[in-house]
Amino acid sequence: MFNELAIPQRTIMTPGPVEAHPAVLQAMTRRILGQFDPAFLTIMDEVKEMIKQPFGTTNKEAFAIDGTSRSGLEAALIALIEPGDKVLIPAYGRFAYLLGEICERARAEVRYLEKEWTAPFAPDAVIAEIDAFNPKIVAMVHGETANGQMQPLAEIGQYCRANNIFFVVDMVATYGGVPLAVDEWCVDIAIAGTQKCLSVPSGLALVTYNDRVEDVLDARYQKELGLSKTDRNERHIASNYLDLSQLQRYWNQERINHHTEATSMIYALHEGLRVLLQEGLSEVYHRHARNEGALIAGLKAMGLNLYGAADTKMPTVTPVFIPEGIDGEAVRNMLLDDFGVEIASSFGDLKGKIWRIGNMGYSSRKENILHVLAALEGALLYHQAPIQSGQAVPAALRFYQNNI
């Protein structure tokens, strides 16, 4: 027999999951409501409207999928892909390959446009490849958590729109932390998660899409066999669970019986969105940018070097080189075990070369920035890294004073 949960205190400075907002945690203690209880349907309707705001969209459709962020990526891609469709994946980081993996499994013809991970694409490079490959879909990551770089989207989106190509964008790591403009950037489907800048636990994916996508969904909708034995559709989406054409009809007034909505997670999402919008989106983005500035000031004062291009860096993730001769995992373990501070390692070629420090949502607080700088300095000095001591925290404090 096991004991009651024992949860140690943590300061989470990874690119997710991050600390949940107290109002979000409190919301999950509320009693269950039936999935078609009018009181619950009202909550779903409010969630739909609130989801749209950080996306920067007036799309009719926006809702949550009961799965983690990548369930939303898969739902979005398989909604559009039919076997043999051509998808272009410009890859400047690890999560582009997740998009590609999903497309390949959906039997698309996938072409990767690859480059160094230190910076995103110049829009022209993507546009040239679009001309060469003539894809049905271009799928990109807005903010790559693996390397902390962020892709400018507007030019690519406008080119896709002009050429009747679908533009699908993973905004998981930027939603709620960075200004987004889904409509202006001509993004047809955008996907986000809850466990990053929204300060909600992992477990839901957020999606919004426009009429161009809805037309495809209408053409592919197949009413489930348990509800109708006659409404068959040759072009139906391959998954039942991740079928946006059904999910939309569950979240809308039609209210088809698809799954049983994840009650407590929807409560959490409602409160996460509500406190975000109450703080004000521009205030939220300013808070993230300010905390990023202080973190960078501290890291540089310590003598550490940042990875990647500065002008395209994500405010929400700061990749930093592990000093020569230092065992990155030993330092990470000391941070966790002795300071209760969690930072992240990375993937692929960057594994063992950089750490990634998150700055997301409720974790993006001044005291957390100061705590991670002090803890990292202490752990690095303990491991005899050649850094400047006593510089990081004052530098961050000065940054805060000079940047209100």
Place this chain on the structure above:
Amino acid sequence: MFNELAIPQRTIMTPGPVEAHPAVLQAMTRRILGQFDPAFLTIMDEVKEMIKQPFGTTNKEAFAIDGTSRSGLEAALIALIEPGDKVLIPAYGRFAYLLGEICERARAEVRYLEKEWTAPFAPDAVIAEIDAFNPKIVAMVHGETANGQMQPLAEIGQYCRANNIFFVVDMVATYGGVPLAVDEWCVDIAIAGTQKCLSVPSGLALVTYNDRVEDVLDARYQKELGLSKTDRNERHIASNYLDLSQLQRYWNQERINHHTEATSMIYALHEGLRVLLQEGLSEVYHRHARNEGALIAGLKAMGLNLYGAADTKMPTVTPVFIPEGIDGEAVRNMLLDDFGVEIASSFGDLKGKIWRIGNMGYSSRKENILHVLAALEGALLYHQAPIQSGQAVPAALRFYQNNI
């Protein structure tokens, strides 16, 4: 701008989602842990072990999928199905067609064996169809919430095993409320949910499978492109998100980076399982059976008639005919609006003909049974239904006294 959540008080007597256990709701207020934090991995390991017990299995593999119950059904079926594989679906209720829908979307060749919904199959009937169709997989529902009937599984399972056929069983509506014997019944993959007898919110699916399935998963495993560019596999599972071969390697010591586990839902699951096992499985099953007996005694004393065969009825769902001339939805709405009590309608041919009263998990309490009987009597009398007044609650109370 929207207000803080307003959740009305409800007594939920539907077949799910049901009331969450207070210890479960409390667990969700706990702070977030990183997905690879050793403290969180310990919780995952404990959850794995606890999941097995209500399933009645010593399988090595048991874990949660971050999606509602049907995500587990889809994950289980697509793990085994390759295009053209033959699947037999014996259908004695609505959710068998969900299994079929999933199989059809996975490009299986599906045959349905259909019958009246009033009782499950005689095992011989299924075995005869297995001989006629020679399927690779037989997929069945253990307890059909739509009509409240429960399928005896042992003979069918043993026949499948002897003939090297995979036996996949949906135990969503019986897990934690009815004794299960996955190993003894020769079930290769069993799937359950959280929002029914486990008294945990909706949002996770539970799955367990044996070595026969694990061999298939090993043969089909494809390491994700973001983690390896060389480990490709022609037979890979069609979905990335619902790929059991990857999920297993996330839950096991290999700890591949797949999704970000749904932290708070896993806390909730841990506590839901823990309080269930602490009460004791035989005590839990007895509680459900006793509350069912009292409910039936009350409904019959009122003069209402139950739907379906009595000897194969699920203890966790009681389908009852709507009295002649009564608008079932008007009564349901009155129960919800005026009494705060929720009962369910049904699907397909049974829509408008029966109500379904749930008796699951934390909702399966004496005070809830007495409350739903009193409320239903009041609402029916208000609607001038020809029922016995003043009989239901005393009959239930007498049943409780005579059946400790």
